[in-house]
Amino acid sequence: MTVYFKSAADVLNELAIHDPGQIDVEAIAHYCSATVIYEPLVGCEAHIVGRKNRAIITVNSSAPRPRQRFSAAHELGHWMRDRGTVGFACDKNKLSPQQRAEGPEHLANVYAADLLLPLSMFVPRAQGRPITFETTRALAQQFDTSLTATAIRLVQHGSFPAMVLYIDGSVRKWSVRGPDVPAFLKLRDEPAATTVAHELLHGEQPDSPTDVYADGWFDHPGADRFNLREDSVRVGRGVLTILWWKDERQLLSIDGDGDSA
Amino acid sequence: MPDKPRKSDEEVLENLMNELAEGILEISDEEIVAEAREARVDPDKAAQRVAELVQRAIEQRGQRKRQAARREYEATIAAMQKRTYRLPDDPQERRALLDAVVQRYPRVRSAVTLQHRDLTSLSDADVRSQLRKLQELGFLDADGKPTGEGE
Numbered sequence A: 001m002t003v004y005f006k007s008a009a010d011v012l013n014e015l016a017i018h019d020p021g022q023i024d025v026e027a028i029a030h031y032c033s034a035t036v037i038y039e040p041l042v043g044c045e046a047h048i049v050g051r052k053n054r055a056i057i058t059v060n061s062s063a064p065r066p067r068q069r070f071s072a073a074h075e076l077g078h079w080m081r082d083r084g085t086v087g088f089a090c091d092k093n094k095l096s097p098q099q100r101a102e103g104p105e106h107l108a109n110v111y112a113a114d115l116l117l118p119l120s121m122f123v124p125r126a127q128g129r130p131i132t133f134e135t136t137r138a139l140a141q142q143f144d145t146s147l148t149a150t151a152i153r154l155v156q157h158g159s160f161p162a163m164v165l166y167i168d169g170s171v172r173k174w175s176v177r178g179p180d181v182p183a184f185l186k187l188r189d190e191p192a193a194t195t196v197a198h199e200l201l202h203g204e205q206p207d208s209p210t211d212v213y214a215d216g217w218f219d220h221p222g223a224d225r226f227n228l229r230e231d232s233v234r235v236g237r238g239v240l241t242i243l244w245w246k247d248e249r250q251l252l253s254i255d256g257d258g259d260s261a
Numbered sequence B: 001m002p003d004k005p006r007k008s009d010e011e012v013l014e015n016l017m018n019e020l021a022e023g024i025l026e027i028s029d030e031e032i033v034a035e036a037r038e039a040r041v042d043p044d045k046a047a048q049r050v051a052e053l054v055q056r057a058i059e060q061r062g063q064r065k066r067q068a069a070r071r072e073y074e075a076t077i078a079a080m081q082k083r084t085y086r087l088p089d090d091p092q093e094r095r096a097l098l099d100a101v102v103q104r105y106p107r108v109r110s111a112v113t114l115q116h117r118d119l120t121s122l123s124d125a126d127v128r129s130q131l132r133k134l135q136e137l138g139f140l141d142a143d144g145k146p147t148g149e150g151e
Helices: A008-014 A025-031 A065-081 A104-116 A119-126 A133-143 A147-157 A196-201 B009-026 B029-038 B043-082 B091-104 B106-112 B124-136
Strands: A034-039 A046-051 A054-060 A086-090 A162-168 A171-177 A210-213 A227-235 A238-244
Touching: A008 A025, A008 A104, A008 B043, A025 A034, A025 A065, A025 A104, A025 B043, A034 A065, A034 B043, A046 A065, A046 B106, A046 B124, A054 A065, A054 B124, A065 A086, A065 A104, A086 A104, A086 B106, A104 A147, A119 A133, A119 A147, A133 A147, A147 A162, A147 A171, A147 A227, A147 A238, A196 A227, A196 A238, B029 B043, B091 B106, B091 B124, B106 B124
Parallel strands: A034 A054
Antiparallel strands: A046 A054, A046 A086, A162 A171, A162 A238, A210 A227, A227 A238
């Protein structure tokens, strides 16, 4: 069996793409033998049907353009890994970070992020910038990507410790932490009343970003003695939140036993 | 004795380039640098200029591929919009045809049924759209009959 897989970085290199404005997702998909078409879809954001060396990716024509791009790139990720007779239909859940690591949907999401927000272009533009939605919006505009996909990239590859999470109703749907945020910091099931997200979820219009006590977000002994910067915005029915340890010492001072160093 | 056939300009040039290349391969790096200095050429600058030329050529090639991909994509979309797909006239027959393809190729099922468990919840417009794509990909032949052995 011929293995066709090409990484997103390899495809971008072959097409000499070095600037976010050059990431033409339809042309890239076509270069990889997948034709992107747009149609109204109900119940899913995109789907792909492939046979032998050709595929057709159908993307929801009524979705916002950044989501359409991500959906097309996600389906292309499926195609690059499972070329041949293939069929996937992907809804919003499959395009979100709540997918099981190393599962096909997670891998397709990684492929989409690598294609639309390549690190070689993203990291220099994110370097040293505050981990807030103001930065996220500016980067999302440059890369023509959604706020959510860009925020995830920013906390993973920005210059400071941060995490991003999404709450729908009062339930946390998913969270992504940057590499410097220790796993022992356990998120509370629901944000406390002292958080901006809580206020937003209850219909208030608080100032954001703002400094909040860490115990509003984390179940950790001594968290009430530390603070972090919270930026929360309404996205769809829920709230998207970035937590940024602007003062990195606040993070370094917490250890795994719950004692401050 | 007949004259040898005259070489074309391209052949002459190719031979000359080959001999030059062989000549260059036979001399050491130090000799090349020394010769360049003798000819008042800065070897570092010359190397940089060549590297830039190579990089520019790679960039231009990538750019041409990208532009070609965009053109071909637009041509493919236009051709798909113009193409006439031969499908059954009767909606029930179209649905049965889609079902037959899905039975034959279970791996395309979730994409074709848009994640629904069965085809009954699909509108006729969805069924037509899916059949056109399946025909475009060769799951159906030009007469709208399922092809291949299946999976």
